[in-house]
Amino acid sequence: ETATLSGREHATRLRADTTVEAARLTATGTPPRLAVVTATADESSAWYVRSIAKAAGKCGIHCDIADLGPDAAPAAIRDRLTELSADPAVHGIILQTPLPPGANAQELAGAIAVAKDVDGAGPLSLGRLTAGLPAFAPATAEAVVAVLDAHDIPLAGRRVAVVGRSTVVGKPAAQLLLARDATVTVAHSRTTDLAALTASADIVVAAAGRPGLITAAHLRPGAVVVDVGTNPTPDGGLTGDVDAASVTGKAAALTPVPGGVGPVTTALLLHHTVRAAATAHSAADSAA
Ligand code: NAD
Numbered sequence: 009e010t011a012t013l014s015g016r017e018h019a020t021r022l023r024a025d026t027t028v029e030a031a032r033l034t035a036t037g038t039p040p041r042l043a044v045v046t047a048t049a050d051e052s053s054a055w056y057v058r059s060i061a062k063a064a065g066k067c068g069i070h071c072d073i074a075d076l077g078p079d080a081a082p083a084a085i086r087d088r089l090t091e092l093s094a095d096p097a098v099h100g101i102i103l104q105t106p107l108p109p110g111a112n113a114q115e116l117a118g119a120i121a122v123a124k125d126v127d128g129a130g131p132l133s134l135g136r137l138t139a140g141l142p143a144f145a146p147a148t149a150e151a152v153v154a155v156l157d158a159h160d161i162p163l164a165g166r167r168v169a170v171v172g173r174s175t176v177v178g179k180p181a182a183q184l185l186l187a188r189d190a191t192v193t194v195a196h197s198r199t200t201d202l203a204a205l206t207a208s209a210d211i212v213v214a215a216a217g218r219p220g221l222i223t224a225a226h227l228r229p230g231a232v233v234v235d236v237g238t239n240p241t242p243d244g245g246l247t248g249d250v251d252a253a254s255v256t257g258k259a260a261a262l263t264p265v266p267g268g269v270g271p272v273t274t275a276l277l278l279h280h281t282v283r284a285a286a287t288a289h290s291a292a293d294s295a296a
Contacts, residue, residue, distance in 0.1 A: 011159075011261040013234070015151065018158035019271035022279050023067055029282040030068035033289055038099075040285035041070040042126070042278070043092045046104040047080035047111070052240065057104055060274060067278050072098075082111040086119045093121035099288055100126035100281035114175055123287060126280035128180060138183050144280045149180035151272035152213055152234050153188065155263055158272075161211070161232055164189035169206045171195045171222070171249070172215035177236055181213055202226065214249035223254040230260045236269050246270075 030040050042064055044057050057073055064071035074088055085107065092098050101124045105113050117129035125133045128146040136143035156163065168185050172178035173196040182192045195205055197216075206212045206226040214222045215236035222233065237249030248265030255262060263269055 010256045010259045013155055013159050013161075013232075013261050013263040013268060015155050015158070015263065015268045015270065015272040018154060019275040022272070022275035023063070026069070026275070026278045026282050027067045029286065033282060033285050034068060036289065038285055038289040038292070039070060040068070040100075040282050041072065041098050042100040042102065042281045043072045043074060043098050044102045044104055045074045045076065045085065045088055045092070047076040047078060047085055047108055048104070048106050049078040050106055053104055053106065060102070060277065063274050064278055064281070067282075069278055069281055078108055080108055080111075082108075082116060085111060085116050089116065089119035093119065093124055096288070096292075098124065099285035100124055100277075102127050102277070103129055124284055126277055126284055129176070134175065134180060134183075137180060140187065144284075145184055146176050146180045147273045147276040147280065148177050148215075148236060148269065149184055150276050151269045152177075152181045152215075152236060153184045154272050154276065155234060155269055156211070156232070159261070161261070163211075165191065166210040167191045167193070167208060168211045168213060169193050169195060169209035170213045170215065171202065171206065172213075172217070172236070174215070177215040178213075181215065181236075185213075206231075216249050218249055219247050220249070220251040220254075222250040224251075224258045225254075227255055227258050229258055231258075233259045233262045234269065235263050235265050238265060238270060 033040050061071040092101050101120045103117050120130050122132050126144050128144045133143040168190040170178050170182045173194050182194050185192045203226045207228050211232045213234045219239040235248035235250040239247050241247050246266050
């Protein structure tokens with residue numbers, strides 16, 4: 009009786025929309041272009057970057073990968089981001105993590121022009137999001153809300169526990185949920201009695217990067233659970249932060265891993281990129 013809140017159908021709809029918009033922009037002289045800056049030898053990061061490039065290509069978005077190597081100096085990363093921010097042919101910029109030791113992702117992402125910050129990585133984007141001003145939200149945080157919306161799960165007035173306070177997922181997810189009139193509590197590694205806190209929530213968003221952290225003991229009967237965790241398993245697969253076997257039967261609904269928040273995240277990144285390109289296109293039009 010626990011429903012599966014798949015993200016695949018919504019991701020397919022988003023990609024179809026993105027493909028139509030990319031074709032329109034290309035036909036009118038603004039082929040959408042995404043740049044991914046990476047500086048790591050991390051294999052799972054490389055896999056993720058390739059998957060973004062492939063998904064972009066399928067939607068008709070050009071994707072350039074700027075691999076600065078695992079020894080890149082922070083200044084070199086910043087310079088590349090500044091250069092791409094000034095390049096009118098580039099509409100979206102992603103700074104891939106992890107970065108070399110000594111490089112601070114949030115600080116460097118500040119070099120990405122807000123209009124091109126399609127993964128909401130810079131402090132200005134997060135600040136604008138918090139202030140209720142237009143900005144791209146981090147795609148994973150937005151995907152949490154998008155999956156709930158896609159399954160018609162109401163948010164206004166409902167108690168939501170967000171487990172995790174990172175700048176890429178937990179904090180922006182809490183802001184987006186607040187903007188939708190949910191009553192939000194944010195838990196983290198120093199929270200005492202996590203189970204009591206999550207058990208008082210109607211909706212639990214698990215974004216801690218701890219496999220199996222959320223069990224039946226953490227939920228009230230009928231809770232909706234969004235599992236953001238993508239933890240690698242020894243057999244090369246992925247597992248979430250929720251112990252799916254444990255919560256099945258008690259939760260009303262659960263997003264699967266893989267196939268829940270993940271596909272929507274990638275689809276949103278590409279959707280943001282065509283939106284950024286459309287804005288650049290109309291700005292160029294009105295300047296002409
Ligand atoms: P992070 O390590 O930066 O942050 C983890 C957060 O969880 C921290 O705020 C920490 O305080 C909290 N936490 C850790 N242990 C906890 C515990 N026992 N109880 C309560 N809180 C605890 O991780 P992140 O970048 O926010 O990512 C979180 C998870 O989401 C990871 O599994 C990551 O792989 C996944 N993720 C998925 C996508 C996607 O597209 N699906 C994208 C980004 C991240």
